[in-house]
Amino acid sequence: MDIIRMEGITKGYPDHPVLNDLTLSIKKGECFTLLGPSGCGKTVLLRLIAGFESPETGKIFIDDIPVNDMEEGIDVPPENRGLGVVFQDYAVWPHMTVFENIAYPLKIANVPKDEIQQRVMEMVDIVGMKGLDKRYPSELSGGQQQRVALARALVGKPSLMLLDEPLSNLDANLREEMRFEIKELQRKLGVTVLYVTHDQEIGLAISDRVAIMDENGVIQQIGTPWEIFEQPANPFVFNFMGIANFIDVRRDGTNFFVGTGTQPMPWDEKPEGEAVDWVAAFRPSDVTISREDKGLHGIVRRANFLGAMMDYLIEIDGAFLRTSLETHHAIARDLILKAGDTINVQFLSLHWFEKETLKGVRNE
Numbered sequence: 001m002d003i004i005r006m007e008g009i010t011k012g013y014p015d016h017p018v019l020n021d022l023t024l025s026i027k028k029g030e031c032f033t034l035l036g037p038s039g040c041g042k043t044v045l046l047r048l049i050a051g052f053e054s055p056e057t058g059k060i061f062i063d064d065i066p067v068n069d070m071e072e073g074i075d076v077p078p079e080n081r082g083l084g085v086v087f088q089d090y091a092v093w094p095h096m097t098v099f100e101n102i103a104y105p106l107k108i109a110n111v112p113k114d115e116i117q118q119r120v121m122e123m124v125d126i127v128g129m130k131g132l133d134k135r136y137p138s139e140l141s142g143g144q145q146q147r148v149a150l151a152r153a154l155v156g157k158p159s160l161m162l163l164d165e166p167l168s169n170l171d172a173n174l175r176e177e178m179r180f181e182i183k184e185l186q187r188k189l190g191v192t193v194l195y196v197t198h199d200q201e202i203g204l205a206i207s208d209r210v211a212i213m214d215e216n217g218v219i220q221q222i223g224t225p226w227e228i229f230e231q232p233a234n235p236f237v238f239n240f241m242g243i244a245n246f247i248d249v250r251r252d253g254t255n256f257f258v259g260t261g262t263q264p265m266p267w268d269e270k271p272e273g274e275a276v277d278w279v280a281a282f283r284p285s286d287v288t289i290s291r292e293d294k295g296l297h298g299i300v301r302r303a304n305f306l307g308a309m310m311d312y313l314i315e316i317d318g319a320f321l322r323t324s325l326e327t328h329h330a331i332a333r334d335l336i337l338k339a340g341d342t343i344n345v346q347f348l349s350l351h352w353f354e355k356e357t358l359k360g361v362r363n364e
């Protein structure tokens, strides 16, 4: 069953449109991540669901109940939507203790004192803050403050949590730790989570499903993390999910030649479709290089030592690709290269896209 359904949502500001006729549904109990570049409209979408803003057209249902139906004049205020919300600046109140911060939503809902005591202490425990309930935010680390914000959002037992980059202020290690904690909390409490971020790794790590939004607020693909990463619908999705190589491949009859040259693409599976101009897309880790005379002949144009990895830019008849391999493997296989060296290239995995679909994705 869908916990959120958005139908034909349009929202913009005087100088520019943000969302246009957007449709999206989120299933009960899932962890759903909306991933997209900065400024694409993710926060706007969350604010619409939370009720902080109203769409111009369209309908939003939470648990099958309309909370926005602009034709019918329905616009349910945020406090009546039963949601837990944690936005980017997680703003725990500095003058309140951990206990008071978490208790706040219950207090304003007039929950009896005994019950507040019991529910807050239960949340303190769940978010791993036992023994810290009397501290003030200034006596907590960033990650602990983040947990207080999460606990405060969860204490009202929302069926749906909206999280907008809630980890953006944490350092890399804490961020990694917290994302698993959020996932764990979501499982433990059975809440539905809608998480918005531009961080692909978080999206892949915690989600049951991911939606990829482009810079125009259009959803380009919805799928499991595996589908998004392994079966990207188009070059935008492929490019957004990590370092992407796109090399031009030209069809000539039944042959497929790389770049401007006459070396055939060493890959059995050829694209379906009549187009002449194609692009083979792959990640640096999908490339293998060797000194054996196999695959494509290329020339190293740039070699970078990145500590654990060697990073090479290789040219094959006017087409450029990046590959990286572990430095100790490179040493063991005599693959410490320098600009000007010749090298042979093969592929472990690749996707075909028509060159036409790359407009706006690659700077040509």
Ligand SMILES: Nc1ncnc2c1ncn2[C@@H]1O[C@H](COP(=O)(O)OP(=O)(O)OP(=O)(O)O)[C@@H](O)[C@H]1O
Binding pocket: 013, 014, 018, 036, 037, 038, 039, 040, 041, 042, 043, 044, 045, 197, 198
């Ligand atoms: N109140 C507003 N008035 C005018 N424009 C706005 C307003 N709120 C957002 N916008 C614009 O709408 C677009 C989408 O903003 P939004 O905050 O949803 O982006 P985002 O995808 O969440 O980005 P980020 O990842 O950087 O937080 C942006 O171009 C932004 O400048």
